[in-house]
Amino acid sequence: MKPMIRCIDLSFGYNSNLIIKNINLEIKSGEFVGIIGPNGSGKSTLLKLLSGVLVPENGKIYLNGKPLDQIRIKDLARQMAVVPQNTEVLYDFSAYEIVAMGRYPHQGRWNRESIQDYRVIRKVMKQTGTWKLRNQSIKSLSGGERQRVIIARALAQEPQIILLDEPTSSLDINYQIEIFDLLQELNRSGKTIIVVSHDLNLASQYCDHLLLISKGQIYASGTPDEVITVKNIRDVYNTEVIISRKYSGRPYVTLVSKRRLPEVRKDLPWVHLVCGGGSGQKIINFLLEEGYPISGGVLNQGDSDWQLLVQNDRPVVEERPFSAILPETYQELLERMEKADLIIVTDLPFGLGNLANLKAVLKMREAGKPVYLLEKVPIEKRDFTDGKAREIYEKLVLKGAKVVESMESLAVLLKKGGSI
Numbered sequence: 001m002k003p004m005i006r007c008i009d010l011s012f013g014y015n016s017n018l019i020i021k022n023i024n025l026e027i028k029s030g031e032f033v034g035i036i037g038p039n040g041s042g043k044s045t046l047l048k049l050l051s052g053v054l055v056p057e058n059g060k061i062y063l064n065g066k067p068l069d070q071i072r073i074k075d076l077a078r079q080m081a082v083v084p085q086n087t088e089v090l091y092d093f094s095a096y097e098i099v100a101m102g103r104y105p106h107q108g109r110w111n112r113e114s115i116q117d118y119r120v121i122r123k124v125m126k127q128t129g130t131w132k133l134r135n136q137s138i139k140s141l142s143g144g145e146r147q148r149v150i151i152a153r154a155l156a157q158e159p160q161i162i163l164l165d166e167p168t169s170s171l172d173i174n175y176q177i178e179i180f181d182l183l184q185e186l187n188r189s190g191k192t193i194i195v196v197s198h199d200l201n202l203a204s205q206y207c208d209h210l211l212l213i214s215k216g217q218i219y220a221s222g223t224p225d226e227v228i229t230v231k232n233i234r235d236v237y238n239t240e241v242i243i244s245r246k247y248s249g250r251p252y253v254t255l256v257s258k259r260r261l262p263e264v265r266k267d268l269p270w271v272h273l274v275c276g277g278g279s280g281q282k283i284i285n286f287l288l289e290e291g292y293p294i295s296g297g298v299l300n301q302g303d304s305d306w307q308l309l310v311q312n313d314r315p316v317v318e319e320r321p322f323s324a325i326l327p328e329t330y331q332e333l334l335e336r337m338e339k340a341d342l343i344i345v346t347d348l349p350f351g352l353g354n355l356a357n358l359k360a361v362l363k364m365r366e367a368g369k370p371v372y373l374l375e376k377v378p379i380e381k382r383d384f385t386d387g388k389a390r391e392i393y394e395k396l397v398l399k400g401a402k403v404v405e406s407m408e409s410l411a412v413l414l415k416k417g418g419s420i
């Protein structure tokens with residue numbers, strides 16, 4: 001599919017100061033794109049270039065294959081609507097009148113409002129929950145209500161694309177969620193949404209694609225999982241964070257004061273985790289927040305536990321997606337496990353592809369390394385190796401590996417020092 005928006009070598013500066021430097025990007029129809037980045041990195045400037053408010057110094061922008069600078073203003077407004085950062089309205093219009101202004105690209109110079117205009121205005125005001133506010137003065141509305149009216153005005157243009165510059169910046173958390181829910185609904189109904197946001201967690205939760213801007217360039221572009229990583233945030237914001245995936249399944253950023261950063265604490269034992277398929281999420285979150293030095297693996301690239309460890313910059317012994325553990329990876333695993341002070345095995349399913357993990361754990365236990373088996377789901381229910389996994393598991397228990405039934409009791413044991 002052809003991109004809806006395409007930027008080639010885009011550069012722009014106010015005066016002689018280059019703010020946007022050689023940006024190349026493509027946005028497809030139906031995408032929900034978030035533009036994130038620190039203050040002054042150029043997010044609003046990029047949005048203004050995309051909407052044609054600013055003209056690039058160099059490079060080209062195409063909208064549906066046509067150069068943006070060759071599209072007449074009214075035609076552009078039928079395809080693209082903008083919700084600017086400052087939605088302060090100076091005049092005392094009613095909410096209805098504000099939304100009606102969005103119909104201008106569909107009206108001739110002297111045209112009055114038609115039945116069709118009225119129908120669209122009513123539809124978009126109902127869609128945004130603002131119809132009941134239609135006779136109220138825009139000045140009398142709360143920030144959240146006013147923002148929804150401004151979004152309704154954008155929708156009244158009946159555009160394919162809506163660009164929004166920090167639409168939730170002055171809103172409380174309730175309205176923030178409400179606005180992003182509304183954007184999601186609009187996106188699901190087919191609109192392409194491009195939103196600048198300072199809120200990494202809202203952007204991560206709602207957007208399919210993120211552009212992380214740093215010093216006028218795209219530092220990272222991809223899914224929230226690809227972009228929201230400890231390393232990217234450290235590099236671009238110069239800030240330490242912990243990334244977890246507690247509720248939505250999307251990366252969630254927790255800010256950590258540099259003073260109490262639980263960066264790998266040297267006084268805590270090194271924990272190696274054998275996990276996979278999300279079975280390690282809770283324990284990884286706990287260990288990261290407590291500052292344990294941790295590693296994991298063997299994990300297949302792309303696995304959710306692999307993702308969480310990699311996003312948090314922790315060492316992982318990895319294998320290609322869907323590939324079984326190869327002999328050289330097994331060797332690497334043994335070396336990694338040898339360095340650890342203890343090993344935790346979560347209640348992951350075992351198949352022939354990852355059975356070598358369990359073999360390595362047994363080898364370590366035989367050499368005296370403490371091993372904890374976190375077992376909420378019994379091994380019989382997750383053994384897909386015709387009993388081979390169960391056999392190793394039983395040997396492990398015989399050799400003194402400790403079976404722990406809940407994350408909470410494991411946490412208590414670890415706090416006591418973790419030795420068996």
Ligand SMILES: Nc1ncnc2c1ncn2[C@@H]1O[C@H](COP(=O)(O)OP(=O)(O)OP(=O)(O)O)[C@@H](O)[C@H]1O
Pocket residue numbers: 014015019037038039040041042043044045046
């Ligand atoms: N009209 C202007 N004239 C001169 N410089 C400007 C103008 N608008 C923005 N700038 C400068 O361009 C740089 C990028 O600004 P921009 O508003 O695009 O950043 P941003 O990433 O949206 O920032 P923020 O998150 O603080 O809103 C900043 O250094 C800013 O001071």
